[in-house]
Amino acid sequence: MIINDAAGIQDKVIERLKTIFDPELPVDIYELGLIYELITYTNGIIKIIMTLTAPGCPVADQILQDVERGLSVIEGVKEVRVEITFDPPWDREMMSEEAKLELGFL
Numbered sequence: 747m748i749i750n751d752a753a754g755i756q757d758k759v760i761e762r763l764k765t766i767f768d769p770e771l772p773v774d775i776y777e778l779g780l781i782y783e784l785i786t787y788t789n790g791i792i793k794i795i796m797t798l799t800a801p802g803c804p805v806a807d808q809i810l811q812d813v814e815r816g817l818s819v820i821e822g823v824k825e826v827r828v829e830i831t832f833d834p835p836w837d838r839e840m841m842s843e844e845a846k847l848e849l850g851f852l
Contacts, residue, residue, distance in 0.1 A: 750785045758820050759784060759792060766812045769805045773848050775813070779840030782831065790824030792817055797836045806830070 763776040783795035
């Protein structure tokens with residue numbers, strides 16, 4: 747994951763991302779490895795490039811709304827831009843060790 751922290755709020759953004767869960771899995775989207783890129787700009791804009799566990803994810807809209815709402819409450823954030831990509835496709839190896847342990851893959 748590439749992180750540019752121009753606004754100095756990277757830790758707050760990551761903390762909030764860790765409160766957003768894929769409704770179908772008991773692990774947050776950050777630990778699942780769904781966040782590919784996080785850029786914070788000094789003008790209060792946050793750009794997230796992320797993926798989903800599957801292209802046909804039935805809760806995609808809910809996850810995107812949760813990300814936008816969750817990050818917009820951070821002090822200094824004026825706009826949240828979320829972009830979905832499937833390149834590269836998500837796989838289990840993108841999960842943190844914590845997520846793999848939670849899901850029983852270790």
